[in-house]
Amino acid sequence: MNSVLRTQGLGKRYRKRWALSDCTLDIPAGRVVGLVGPNGAGKTTLLNLAAGMQTPTEGTIEVCGGRPAGGAAQLAKVGFVAQDTPTYAGLSVRDHLRLGARLNPGWDGALARDRIVRLGLDPGQRAGNLSGGQRAQLALTLGIAKRPELLILDEPVASLDPLARRDFLRDLAEAVTELGLSVLLSSHLVSDLEQTCDHLLVLVGSRLQLAGDTAELLATHYRITGPPCDPGTLPSDLHVISATCTDRQATLLVRADTPVQDPAWSVSRVGLEDLVLAYMGRSTTDPVHRTTLEATR
Amino acid sequence: MIWLTWRQFRTQAIVVYTALAGFAGVLLATGPHLPRLHAAVGSSFVQLVSGSDYDLYLCGSLLVRALPAVIGIFWGAPLVARELEAGTHRLVWNQTVTRTRWLAAEFALAGLAAVAATGLLTLAVSWWCNPIDQALDDGSGPGPGFIPRLSPMMFDSRGVAPIGYAAFAFALGAAIGVVVRRTVPAMAATLAVFAGVETAMSMWIRPHLIPPTRVTVPVTADNLQGLRNGGLSVDLGHHGAWFVSQQTLDAAGRPVPVPPSFFDCMQSGAGIRRCGAELARQGYQQEATYHLAGHFWPLQWAQTGLLLALAVLTTGLCFWWTRRHVS
Numbered sequence: 128m129n130s131v132l133r134t135q136g137l138g139k140r141y142r143k144r145w146a147l148s149d150c151t152l153d154i155p156a157g158r159v160v161g162l163v164g165p166n167g168a169g170k171t172t173l174l175n176l177a178a179g180m181q182t183p184t185e186g187t188i189e190v191c192g193g194r195p196a197g198g199a200a201q202l203a204k205v206g207f208v209a210q211d212t213p214t215y216a217g218l219s220v221r222d223h224l225r226l227g228a229r230l231n232p233g234w235d236g237a238l239a240r241d242r243i244v245r246l247g248l249d250p251g252q253r254a255g256n257l258s259g260g261q262r263a264q265l266a267l268t269l270g271i272a273k274r275p276e277l278l279i280l281d282e283p284v285a286s287l288d289p290l291a292r293r294d295f296l297r298d299l300a301e302a303v304t305e306l307g308l309s310v311l312l313s314s315h316l317v318s319d320l321e322q323t324c325d326h327l328l329v330l331v332g333s334r335l336q337l338a339g340d341t342a343e344l345l346a347t348h349y350r351i352t353g354p355p356c357d358p359g360t361l362p363s364d365l366h367v368i369s370a371t372c373t374d375r376q377a378t379l380l381v382r383a384d385t386p387v388q389d390p391a392w393s394v395s396r397v398g399l400e401d402l403v404l405a406y407m408g409r410s411t412t413d414p415v416h417r418t419t420l421e422a423t424r
Numbered sequence: 425m426i427w428l429t430w431r432q433f434r435t436q437a438i439v440v441y442t443a444l445a446g447f448a449g450v451l452l453a454t455g456p457h458l459p460r461l462h463a464a465v466g467s468s469f470v471q472l473v474s475g476s477d478y479d480l481y482l483c484g485s486l487l488v489r490a491l492p493a494v495i496g497i498f499w500g501a502p503l504v505a506r507e508l509e510a511g512t513h514r515l516v517w518n519q520t521v522t523r524t525r526w527l528a529a530e531f532a533l534a535g536l537a538a539v540a541a542t543g544l545l546t547l548a549v550s551w552w553c554n555p556i557d558q559a560l561d562d563g564s565g566p567g568p569g570f571i572p573r574l575s576p577m578m579f580d581s582r583g584v585a586p587i588g589y590a591a592f593a594f595a596l597g598a599a600i601g602v603v604v605r606r607t608v609p610a611m612a613a614t615l616a617v618f619a620g621v622e623t624a625m626s627m628w629i630r631p632h633l634i635p636p637t638r639v640t641v642p643v644t645a646d647n648l649q650g651l652r653n654g655g656l657s658v659d660l661g662h663h664g665a666w667f668v669s670q671q672t673l674d675a676a677g678r679p680v681p682v683p684p685s686f687f688d689c690m691q692s693g694a695g696i697r698r699c700g701a702e703l704a705r706q707g708y709q710q711e712a713t714y715h716l717a718g719h720f721w722p723l724q725w726a727q728t729g730l731l732l733a734l735a736v737l738t739t740g741l742c743f744w745w746t747r748r749h750v751s
Contacts, residue, residue, distance in 0.1 A: 178518060180518075180751045181751040196517075196523075198522060199520050199521065199522055202518065202519065202520045202521070203520040206518065207514070209511065209515065210511075210514075211511060213510060213512045213514050214512070214515060215510075215515070216510065217432075218431065218432075222431060225427070226427075226428050226431075226519070229425070229428065230425060230428065230516070230519035230521050231520040232520055233520070266515070269519075270518075273520070
């Protein structure tokens with residue numbers, strides 16, 4: 128299957144700080160990929176590298192089979208809605224559509240007009256006077272009507288209220304289904320991505336912690352509760368992602384390739400949000416948490 | 425791509441070109457009056473130029489002098505900086521147009537508009553001032569307050585020099601905007617750097633673009649003019665010439681400051697001629713370095729060539745930086 132995004136040892140350094148390091152990925156086409164992580168984890172850096180806004184310090188990155196922003200043909204394949212959904216404040220909605228039509232040979236004018244009508248945007252209004260949600264929709268329209276193979280969105284809903292957030296994501300999901308494009312979308316909230324995404328990347332402290340199809344991730348992770356923490360009592364084929372220990376019992380979030388069938392442990396499924404939080408928690412500096420992890424590893 | 429550039433730039437362009445057309449209209453209406461005056465009263469007409477014409481002479485020259493800096497600050501510096509500040513570069517650079525092509529369109533339209541505006545204004549002002557400039561150069565002046573076009577005060581307001589400055593200022597502003605990434609600081613930095621380059625050009629570089637003439641003449645009662653710029657000044661009878669430097673030498677040919685005997689002589693109430701004769705008796709000489717009025721065009725072309733080369737270099741830097749260092 129074609130890869131839409133493939134990286135090998137990808138890293139980006141700003142002066143002395145590594146914003147992203149040793150990132151190796153291979154995402155097949157047709158997925159809606161959610162990129163989650165706390166603020167400052169390197170999400171924007173990864174997306175900027177994929178869009179070609181930045182160049183890597185080390186490693187390689189290939190998007191839709193080409194070097195990001197490597198030329199007009201490559202730019203045509205990738206749509207990018209940057210953080211804070213920038214638009215020209217002085218230009219009207221109509222001007223933005225004209226901009227899209229003039230600057231993109233593959234522009235789908237009918238699609239863009241339909242979207243503007245459906246969203247209820249006034250074509251004569253200046254982008255500077257639009258609400259945050261409308262501006263995000265306009266930026267998304269520009270990204271979609273360009274008809275890219277991959278649409279990259281950097282925290283498109285971060286500044287929106289819950290209602291606008293829901294509308295935006297629902298609208299995005301519809302467009303994706305209709306046009307069959309791949310999407311890479313970041314957020315620091317898992318709940319934003321849960322409905323929309325079928326593939327997940329978790330980035331923490333500039334490193335990739337988790338990557339995989341959500342269905343598969345949900346199928347291979349369990350919450351198990353059992354005897355107090357003692358590395359010796361754990362089934363051997365489990366990877367402990369997080370552990371909460373008390374004197375009487377231990378609650379562990381584990382990854383297992385086969386279902387856990389040890390009678391000493393009670394097993395339950397885990398939701399996507401808890402799963403992601405567990406991976407995010409792995410690199411916190413909380414000393415107690417850390418010690419437990421070291422002990423169980 | 426040009427469409428977007430024009431859409432963003434059109435208001436400024438229309439305002440500037442309208443103002444320009446208005447001023448050119450005033451020049452066109454009043455311009456023919458000077459040659460008529462010349463024809464009526466002969467070569468001394470410069471003495472008779474009216475107050476309003478003199479104001480126009482000065483305003484036009486100042487406007488030409490200021491336009492390149494204004495262009496660099498208000499067109500060059502914000503060109504990319506305002507996109508970077510508003511984040512819209514991340515919108516426009518992700519359409520199916522490479523950064524290089526986008527920047528090329530911006531440079532082509534705004535840059536050419538800047539150079540053309542400056543060129544047209546300079547042409548109009550140079551045409552209007554031509555009778556006065558010619559009279560100053562062939563010695564029928566000097567009128568009160570009129571300045572030969574070769575002097576540093578006027579040189580950058582005539583000929584092709586403003587075009588070189590406009591191209592350079594625009595490229596400089598754009599390049600600084602790309603590097604600084606913020607509009608207002610970029611505007612301030614453009615002004616500072618441009619003023620520095622202009623000063624360096626007229627003080628240190630232009631005098632040597634083509635070799636100046638250097639002569640040493642004895643100080644005489646006839647040629648001594650008095651004190652100027654902290655030294656003695658002699659008149660060599662070259663109209664419209666630009667004196668780069670004058671240096672007094674003693675009888676043995678060594679450079680010396682103004683002889684103390686000269687001050688004593690002047691304080692005693694003797695006239696400039698008497699004191700000049702006294703200096704001549706003591707064998708003082710004057711070494712003068714200057715460009716004759718005929719060097720105007722060679723200097724204009726040389727300086728404009730140099731500035732255009734600088735503009736090309738700065739443009740290259742701007743493109744390179746935009747491609748490599750901006751995200």
